[in-house]
Amino acid sequence: MKVGLFFGSFNPIHQGHLIIAQAVLNQTEVDQIWFVVSPQNPHKKSKSLLHEFDRLDLVERAISDNYAFKSSDIEFKLPRPSYTIDTLVHIAERHPTTEFKLILGGDNLEQFKSWKNYNQLLDYYGLYVYPRGEEAASDLWEHKNVQRIEAPVLHISATYIRSCIQQGQSIKYLVPDEVESLIAAKKFYL
Numbered sequence: 001m002k003v004g005l006f007f008g009s010f011n012p013i014h015q016g017h018l019i020i021a022q023a024v025l026n027q028t029e030v031d032q033i034w035f036v037v038s039p040q041n042p043h044k045k046s047k048s049l050l051h052e053f054d055r056l057d058l059v060e061r062a063i064s065d066n067y068a069f070k071s072s073d074i075e076f077k078l079p080r081p082s083y084t085i086d087t088l089v090h091i092a093e094r095h096p097t098t099e100f101k102l103i104l105g106g107d108n109l110e111q112f113k114s115w116k117n118y119n120q121l122l123d124y125y126g127l128y129v130y131p132r133g134e135e136a137a138s139d140l141w142e143h144k145n146v147q148r149i150e151a152p153v154l155h156i157s158a159t160y161i162r163s164c165i166q167q168g169q170s171i172k173y174l175v176p177d178e179v180e181s182l183i184a185a186k187k188f189y190l
């Protein structure tokens, strides 16, 4: 089996994430996409970071209608902050017959060389990279283990969604209905 690993803070998950995941399923050999919720991105500090179990809950609601999408809380049990190479080695050890690829936005490709052991991620696993706005300036596009995914660029971000909520604006259509209703019921991000 081939699995695409989509790592993220998912604070919260939104339609941009889901569209990318579906594009990877459509355009590659992967059988499943696993959404790996990161409790703490090593390069991000956010005052409005929702508790990891709540973010996982939102992810599970968002993907429940797609059998090819799975959620993972594996990083909750690993040391923090979450370095992707450490998680990947851990996951790969537990699934020795599964082939893993990393799904990455163009924005993350630009800083990818600052990631822990990025060469190992490239050489042992490989990347599916999709555009996110302006073309990422990186020589890594030429790497043999980097495959470009064509997907519509949606300028939705979790930051924008959180700011809509704080301003009392609706987030309908930006997130799946099930995500919108849980955020409203639990008064997240207010």
Ligand SMILES: Nc1ncnc2c1ncn2[C@@H]1O[C@H](COP(=O)(O)OP(=O)(O)OP(=O)(O)O)[C@@H](O)[C@H]1O
Pocket (backbone or CB within 6 Å): 007, 008, 009, 010, 011, 016, 017, 020, 103, 104, 105, 106, 107, 108, 131, 132, 153, 154, 155, 156, 157, 158, 159, 160
């Ligand atoms: N609209 C989008 N289109 C394509 N990729 C996206 C989009 N939003 C997020 N991503 C990608 O999804 C992954 C996880 O992103 P993350 O959970 O941090 O969402 P975000 O919207 O970028 O969050 P924030 O605004 O809080 O920084 C990252 O690789 C990011 O590049």
Ligand SMILES: O=C(O)c1ccc[n+]([C@@H]2O[C@H](COP(=O)([O-])O)[C@@H](O)[C@H]2O)c1
Pocket (backbone or CB within 6 Å): 007, 008, 009, 010, 038, 040, 041, 042, 043, 044, 082, 083, 084, 085, 114, 115, 116
């Ligand atoms: O491993 C690293 O050095 C590293 C550096 C920056 C980001 N990451 C991971 O990249 C993923 C995407 O982050 P985010 O917050 O943009 O969703 C998330 O799982 C982070 O832990 C990983």
